[in-house]
Amino acid sequence: xxxxLLDLLLHGVMWSMLAVGGSNVTLADIQxxxxxxxxxxxxxxxxxxxxxxxxxxxxxxxxVALIGLQAxxxxxxxxxxxxxxxxxxxxxxxxxxxxxxxxxxxxxxxxRHGLAPVTVGLLxxxxxxLAREIDINAMRIGLxxxxxxxxxxxxxxxxxxxxxxxxxxLSGVM
Amino acid sequence: xxxxxxxxxxxxxxxxxAPTCFELFHNFAIVGLTGFGGVLPWAxxxxxxxxxxxxxxxxxxxxxxxxxxxxxxxxxxxxLLGRRYRGxxxxxxxxxxxxxxxxxxxxxxGYAYQRWSDSPIMHRLLSGLxxxxxxxxxxxxxxxVVSLPRNVQSLVFVCMTFAAVGLLTLPLLAVLAVLGPLATxxxxxxxxxxx
Numbered sequence: 001x002x003x004x005l006l007d008l009l010l011h012g013v014m015w016s017m018l019a020v021g022g023s024n025v026t027l028a029d030i031q032x033x034x035x036x037x038x039x040x041x042x043x044x045x046x047x048x049x050x051x052x053x054x055x056x057x058x059x060x061x062x063x064v065a066l067i068g069l070q071a072x073x074x075x076x077x078x079x080x081x082x083x084x085x086x087x088x089x090x091x092x093x094x095x096x097x098x099x100x101x102x103x104x105x106x107x108x109x110x111x112r113h114g115l116a117p118v119t120v121g122l123l124x125x126x127x128x129x130l131a132r133e134i135d136i137n138a139m140r141i142g143l144x145x146x147x148x149x150x151x152x153x154x155x156x157x158x159x160x161x162x163x164x165x166x167x168x169x170l171s172g173v174m
Numbered sequence: 175x176x177x178x179x180x181x182x183x184x185x186x187x188x189x190x191x192a193p194t195c196f197e198l199f200h201n202f203a204i205v206g207l208t209g210f211g212g213v214l215p216w217a218x219x220x221x222x223x224x225x226x227x228x229x230x231x232x233x234x235x236x237x238x239x240x241x242x243x244x245x246x247x248x249x250x251x252x253x254l255l256g257r258r259y260r261g262x263x264x265x266x267x268x269x270x271x272x273x274x275x276x277x278x279x280x281x282x283x284g285y286a287y288q289r290w291s292d293s294p295i296m297h298r299l300l301s302g303l304x305x306x307x308x309x310x311x312x313x314x315x316x317x318x319v320v321s322l323p324r325n326v327q328s329l330v331f332v333c334m335t336f337a338a339v340g341l342l343t344l345p346l347l348a349v350l351a352v353l354g355p356l357a358t359x360x361x362x363x364x365x366x367x368x369x
Contacts, residue, residue, distance in 0.1 A: 018346055019244045020354075024311065028339050029346035036343075048291075048300050051307035052283050057209045058276020059246035065277060069284040077281050081273065088245025089269045092253040093262065099239055100254070107362060112242050114361030116318070117328040118353050121335025123315045128340045130308040140305040147309025152316045159211030161306050169302020170295070 004072045005079050007038070012064060012083025019088060021119030023061025027126035030064065040071035047133045055162050059085075139174050192259040193227060195267040201225060202252050202271035209276070213248040227255065248272065327364075331357050 011033060015026040027050070034040050041049070049066040056062065061084050068080030099108065135141045147161045168174055193201070201220055209216045221227045228236065240250035252272045256264030290296045322328045331353065338349045 014347060017244050018350055019246075020350070021241060023246045024314070026346060028343070032343045047304055047308075048287065049284075051300060051304040052287060053280055054307040054310065055303060056276065056279050056283055057213070058206055058280065059209070059213050059248050059272065061246055062276055062280045065280045066284045066287070069281060069288075074281070077284065078277075081277050085245065085249055085269060085273055088243065089249055089253045089265065092240070092243045092245065092250040093257055093265050096239060096243055096250065096254050097257055099242075100258075107358070108242075110362035111358050112238065113323075113364075114358035115242075115354060116322055117331035118335045118350070118357050120315060120318045120322060121332045122339055122346075123311065123318065124332065124336045125340030127308065127311045127315055128336070130304075130311055134304040134308045140301070143302065143305035144309040144312065147306045148312040148316065149309075151310050151313030157211040157215075158310050161310065162211065162303060165302040165304075165306025165309075166299055167302065169298045169300065171302075172298055174298070174301035174305070 001072060004040075005075055008068050008071060008076055008079050009083050012068075012080050013087045015064070016084050016087040017091065019061070020115055021122070023059070023084070024126050025119055025122035027063075028122065028129045030067070031129045034067050034071070038071070041067060043133050045070065047130055050130060051134075055159075055166065061085075137174075143168065143174065193225070193264075195256075195260050195263050198252075198256050198260065198264050199267040199271035202268045203274050205248075206272045207275040209248075213246075213272070214251075217248050217251055221251075221255065227259075327360060 015030060018029075019026050031043070031046050035043050035046050046063075046067070049070070050063045052066065053062040062081070064080040064084050065077045068076035068078070070076075072079070102108070131144060135144050143165060147165065150156060151158055151161060202217075205213060205216050205220050218233055222230055222233050236251060236254060237247070240247045240254065243250045249269055249272060252268035253265045256266070256268035258264075260267070287296070319332075322332075335349065335353060338344045338353070339346060
């Protein structure tokens, strides 16, 4: 129990601090560690947890709370949530305060431009990890493609796509 | 520290009354509670339109910094705004407010999942919810891809990162330790970036 909590804390802190470009960039690494290395949850549970948090309000990255809940109960959920938001906020507090006064510094632009393709590669990895587990039949592939196309081309709030997907699921056609 | 906080204080000149810690907590708590489908648009609406803490331009200037820093963009915005108005206590109040309701709701949903994970209704619900969630992630990737510069360098870094993390499942820390500095150094050498 205590070793699991410590493990959740240390890895949570690492994921929080590596999440350059948003929380979801670490999703593939989180899946690999929690599912394949630690066996805290199954691959099916992992994608379920991610999807459930998409239907709930709040910042990205809340899936770690559910992973913590699965691995070590309520303490696990709380430790994971704190590990998710506190370290990155501390970095924002100290580094961000300095950045706000030095945003003309050249290498800031270089870091932003340089990391942009790396962020895309990490989010593509996250997409791959999700789609590989989720899109196991033609109906599901179709729904993913349609949702991706609508979310890409329109400014519709994504919650409507999540709700539409849930309704389609409940109707039994998936 | 005094020197650092005095500059942000000057930025608040456009705001009649800098928000208190409780106001930061309260307003970000509402943003967290109502932030379905991504919190950022709701945070922008609260900060710019309802509270007038920042102008549209100020918000647009703050966003790239929040995106560059690790962690959820909206949590970084809460941290930076809280810091600007009330220092460390303001940051803590804003971030705590932002996470309070989402944490409670997510944990309750987690218990509901554990309770009903074997029921046919839960299976059906997830069978539609999951493909939609995967589609949203893919759409995020597509939106970012079109914003990248169209050059070989970008393509190479996207593919290398995807191969390393997505396909080979190499440790994220090691991959970023190599690709992060390399990508930054190459971007630094590109004249267009520096201007």
